[in-house]
Amino acid sequence: MELESTRDGYGEGLLKLGRENKRVVVLTADLGESTRSHWFQKEFPERFFQMGIAEADMIGTAAGLALSGKIAFVSDFGVFVTGRVWDQLRVSIAYNNANVKIGSTHCGITVGADGATHQAIEDIALMRVLPNFTVIVPADAIEATKATIAASKINGPVYIRLGRASLPIITKETAEFAIGKAELLKEGKDLTVIACGIMVHQSLEAANVLEKKGIFARVINLHTIKPIDREIIINAAKETGAIITAEEHQVMGGMGSAVAEVVMENCPVPMKRIGILDSFGQSGKPEELMREYHLTADDIVKEAQNILKRK
Amino acid sequence: MKGEKDITELQKICLEVRKDIIRMLGEAGSGHPGGSLSAVEIVVSLYFSVMRHRAKEPNWKDRDRFILSKGHCCPLLYAVLAKCGYFPAEKLLTLRKLGSPLQGHPHNIELPGIEASTGSLGQGLSVANGIALAGKLNKKNYRVYCLLGDGETDEGQVWEAVMTANHYHLDNLCAIVDRNRLQIDGNTEDIMHLEPYPEKWKAFGWKVIEIEGNKIEEVLSAYRQAEKIKGKPSVVIAHTIKGKGVSFMENRVEWHGKAPKKEETEKALEELNAAVSLRTK
Ligand SMILES: Cc1ncc(C[n+]2csc(CCOP(=O)(O)OP(=O)(O)O)c2C)c(N)n1
Ligand SMILES: [Mg+2]
Numbered sequence: 126m127e128l129e130s131t132r133d134g135y136g137e138g139l140l141k142l143g144r145e146n147k148r149v150v151v152l153t154a155d156l157g158e159s160t161r162s163h164w165f166q167k168e169f170p171e172r173f174f175q176m177g178i179a180e181a182d183m184i185g186t187a188a189g190l191a192l193s194g195k196i197a198f199v200s201d202f203g204v205f206v207t208g209r210v211w212d213q214l215r216v217s218i219a220y221n222n223a224n225v226k227i228g229s230t231h232c233g234i235t236v237g238a239d240g241a242t243h244q245a246i247e248d249i250a251l252m253r254v255l256p257n258f259t260v261i262v263p264a265d266a267i268e269a270t271k272a273t274i275a276a277s278k279i280n281g282p283v284y285i286r287l288g289r290a291s292l293p294i295i296t297k298e299t300a301e302f303a304i305g306k307a308e309l310l311k312e313g314k315d316l317t318v319i320a321c322g323i324m325v326h327q328s329l330e331a332a333n334v335l336e337k338k339g340i341f342a343r344v345i346n347l348h349t350i351k352p353i354d355r356e357i358i359i360n361a362a363k364e365t366g367a368i369i370t371a372e373e374h375q376v377m378g379g380m381g382s383a384v385a386e387v388v389m390e391n392c393p394v395p396m397k398r399i400g401i402l403d404s405f406g407q408s409g410k411p412e413e414l415m416r417e418y419h420l421t422a423d424d425i426v427k428e429a430q431n432i433l434k435r436k
Numbered sequence: 437m438k439g440e441k442d443i444t445e446l447q448k449i450c451l452e453v454r455k456d457i458i459r460m461l462g463e464a465g466s467g468h469p470g471g472s473l474s475a476v477e478i479v480v481s482l483y484f485s486v487m488r489h490r491a492k493e494p495n496w497k498d499r500d501r502f503i504l505s506k507g508h509c510c511p512l513l514y515a516v517l518a519k520c521g522y523f524p525a526e527k528l529l530t531l532r533k534l535g536s537p538l539q540g541h542p543h544n545i546e547l548p549g550i551e552a553s554t555g556s557l558g559q560g561l562s563v564a565n566g567i568a569l570a571g572k573l574n575k576k577n578y579r580v581y582c583l584l585g586d587g588e589t590d591e592g593q594v595w596e597a598v599m600t601a602n603h604y605h606l607d608n609l610c611a612i613v614d615r616n617r618l619q620i621d622g623n624t625e626d627i628m629h630l631e632p633y634p635e636k637w638k639a640f641g642w643k644v645i646e647i648e649g650n651k652i653e654e655v656l657s658a659y660r661q662a663e664k665i666k667g668k669p670s671v672v673i674a675h676t677i678k679g680k681g682v683s684f685m686e687n688r689v690e691w692h693g694k695a696p697k698k699e700e701t702e703k704a705l706e707e708l709n710a711a712v713s714l715r716t717k
Contacts, residue, residue, distance in 0.1 A: 179593075179600070185566065186565050186600060188552065189564060190567070190570050192551065197566075213556075215556075216556045221552055293473060
């Protein structure tokens with residue numbers, strides 16, 4: 126199986142954009158290579174801004190560039206480009222409705238050995254509460270490239286959540302990617318698994334295991350957390366009667382919470398949110414951490430069997 | 437708008453703007469008089485003499501840009517924008533009221549003429565840098581002005597931005613610090629020691645111009661000087677009097693963020709009117 130990280134997909138997206146749109150500029154805070162922005166830097170040095178280890182200033186500078194007609198992509202680690210600069214995101218970007226895109230790499234616990242300080246697992250919650258922001262979580266490198274390009278085409282702030290770990294390619298080059306329109310990956314009638322990012326792959330695996338047990342799970346790739354695809358969620362609730370969400374993020378305030386808000390207000394059905402339960406991450410290999418925090422296909426299978434009893 | 441006005445004319449406008457600020461705050465019942473009054477000459481000189489801008493075409497591509505980093509002093513900016521014709525002067529009395537485009541801190545989406553939303557201190561210079569960088573990229577020759585409070589420069593982000601402007605040789609950028617020596621809780625040197633202040637900016641690679649910031653002639657000459665500096669950004673450190681023009685507010689820390697009551701408003705306007713008639717004599 127082909128493996129590639131979503132940050133690589135982002136870097137490729139930036140490069141494509143650089144070639145087709147002169148308005149695109151990229152900023153980073155001493156993390157050019159780690160965020161895969163150095164490919165853009167090499168080809169378009171005059172449109173690349175090294176800002177030093179000064180994230181707050183970088184956000185403001187990006188806002189100023191955007192207010193002057195540029196499409197500014199900010200590339201940085203998820204922890205440093207959300208919580209650390211949340212007020213700058215709120216005032217200088219969101220309140221200005223500035224055309225800034227945040228390429229947020231190293232999200233989730235699969236960052237691995239660097240440990241809790243470097244694992245952004247609160248970022249979806251922090252970003253989806255900001256007005257004017259669109260929030261996207263690509264499921265693989267192909268989708269990350271598409272999301273990067275799509276983000277450049279809408280006017281306003283976009284947050285793109287990316288990871289460091291190499292992931293299987295599960296989407297197709299030819300599949301259409303539309304912001305706000307979730308992707309139905311597998312039909313099913315007994316329950317629905319709604320996932321984003323790295324958990325989409327785990328959910329597909331879980332659905333295959335469940336199928337062998339005679340349980341048919343629908344699988345949805347909810348790549349856009351905001352604006353959320355209400356229709357696909359409501360239909361899933363109505364048609365399958367039970368929903369599991371799976372994300373590499375705190376369950377509080379994350380993608381699962383966003384889905385729960387839609388379900389609860391429209392057609393309440395039994396739900397279970399899989400994610401990190403009010404704790405920090407820790408050092409370890411990505412696969413070890415996925416097991417430790419119950420983010421594997423096996424965990425999804427187990428919860429699927431449990432939720433059917435609540436239907 | 438780049439028609440030169442003479443000094444007396446500008447001084448008259450300053451008095452009118454001070455009266456507008458008092459009226460607006462009196463009507464609103466809350467807001468920040470001290471830092472609005474101290475920076476009147478700084479902002480009036482920009483909009484009535486120095487900057488190229490068009491009130492009827494606020495998004496004119498080649499305009500010079502002004503960012504009010506100390507957003508709490510927006511009554512001053514609103515009064516100046518209205519006087520330039522960006523919006524009708526009647527709107528001034530809607531300050532801080534429900535539905536008004538004159539928000540308690542400036543919002544660029546609501547009000548034409550506001551380049552960037554501010555109010556959370558310490559962010560404006562970074563935004564100004566971005567606008568100045570875009571100017572260089574686009575080979576435009578507009579200039580970018582950014583007004584900060586002295587207390588505001590306690591913020592670490594300001595010094596990040598100070599480094600960035602130097603690193604990218606932003607000679608199209610001119611920062612102005614309203615050095616009124618007061619912030620909310622007291623004297624700047626008691627709250628967080630700033631001196632030796634000009635030396636700090638110099639050490640970060642900036643051209644430093646120190647002036648008496650309530651003297652129009654000095655303010656104008658500082659901007660002229662800054663325009664000629666090449667290869668690095670300039671900062672005008674403007675020594676001012678917080679609350680300038682209203683005797684009972686001058687240098688009084690308690691007038692940082694409270695509005696004058698009815699009698700205080702009248703008293704302040706009386707003083708300012710007396711100053712006007714003195715001038716026109
Ligand atoms: C980030 C942030 N912290 C605190 C405040 C609250 N605040 C508003 S004005 C002010 C003091 C500002 O003093 P200074 O910059 O000297 O302004 P001036 O004297 O010109 O009014 C403070 C602390 C704020 N607006 N933003
Ligand atoms: Mg002050």
